[in-house]
Amino acid sequence: MNIFEVVGYAIYTSMGIVAAWGAYCLIVVSYRVREKKFASDATQGEFLQALEQPLAQGDFRSASDICTDDPRALCQLSQLAIDNRSLGFNKVRQLAQDRFQRDVLSDIDHRISWVNTVIKSAPMLGLLGTVLGMMGAFGKLAESSQVEASKLAEDIMFALITTALGLAIAIPLVLAVNSINIQIKKMEEMVAEGLNFFFEMLREATIRFPSK
Numbered sequence: 001m002n003i004f005e006v007v008g009y010a011i012y013t014s015m016g017i018v019a020a021w022g023a024y025c026l027i028v029v030s031y032r033v034r035e036k037k038f039a040s041d042a043t044q045g046e047f048l049q050a051l052e053q054p055l056a057q058g059d060f061r062s063a064s065d066i067c068t069d070d071p072r073a074l075c076q077l078s079q080l081a082i083d084n085r086s087l088g089f090n091k092v093r094q095l096a097q098d099r100f101q102r103d104v105l106s107d108i109d110h111r112i113s114w115v116n117t118v119i120k121s122a123p124m125l126g127l128l129g130t131v132l133g134m135m136g137a138f139g140k141l142a143e144s145s146q147v148e149a150s151k152l153a154e155d156i157m158f159a160l161i162t163t164a165l166g167l168a169i170a171i172p173l174v175l176a177v178n179s180i181n182i183q184i185k186k187m188e189e190m191v192a193e194g195l196n197f198f199f200e201m202l203r204e205a206t207i208r209f210p211s212k
Contacts, residue, residue: 008158011129015122015162019169022118026176029111033180036073036104037187044074044194048201051078055201058209060085073104073187074194081202089203093195100191108184115177119170126166133159 038044047066054062060082067079077096084092136155 007132008129008162011125011132011162012165015125015129015165015169018118018122018125022115022122022169022173025111025114025118026173026180029108029115029180030183032104032108032111033183033187035071037183037190038072038074038194041190044190047075048194048197051198052201055205058205060205060209073100073191074198077191077195078198081199085202085206089199089206092202093199096195105184105188112177112180112184115173119173119177122169122173123163123166126163129162129166130159133157133162 038047050066051063054060054066064079064082067075067082070076077100080099081092081096084095087095133155136158137152140152140155
């Protein structure tokens with residue numbers, strides 16, 4: 001086994017690891033987005049309606065209990081705001097926005113950045129394999145004037161396969177990331193809309209029941 005074969009196996013292994021890591025990060029992001037957003041505006045509206053009655057009665061404990069153990073972002077942020085309402089309306093609203101940015105969006109952005117790294121690195125690994133394959137082919141030609149076509153074809157095939165693999169990894173990930181970004185944008189819009197409605201209810205409740 002010559003050096004080109006060793007490096008070739010290393011490139012195949014690296015591309016497999018890169019592809020697996022990109023797919024894993026994409027699956028985690030997709031799961032995270034589904035976990036943190038409501039399935040539709042209607043289900044989010046039902047949650048806000050459920051909060052409206054206890055808040056209108058100044059029953060902050062019941063309102064907080066509705067949000068307990070619900071992993072969706074709006075539920076967690078609503079509970080955070082209710083439990084920290086004594087800080088004042090403006091401060092608690094800023095606290096909720098900061099928590100959403102830090103605990104939800106930052107983690108998603110981190111995973112997306114890894115997927116983008118895979119998208120960029122996979123074709124580069126494929127290009128490296130292409131260069132090495134052509135180097136191997138030209139090396140055989142330089143060693144002898146009579147080179148078996150099958151041996152020469154092996155190096156050329158390696159060059160083409162690595163290029164194709166790099167593109168085969170990157171292209172689906174590009175499409176998937178674009179789709180995920182649309183879902184993330186929709187989640188942000190839904191959470192922002194839900195928070196605006198929730199904080200209007202919370203402000204009215206804290207004004208009417210300041211001592212609770």
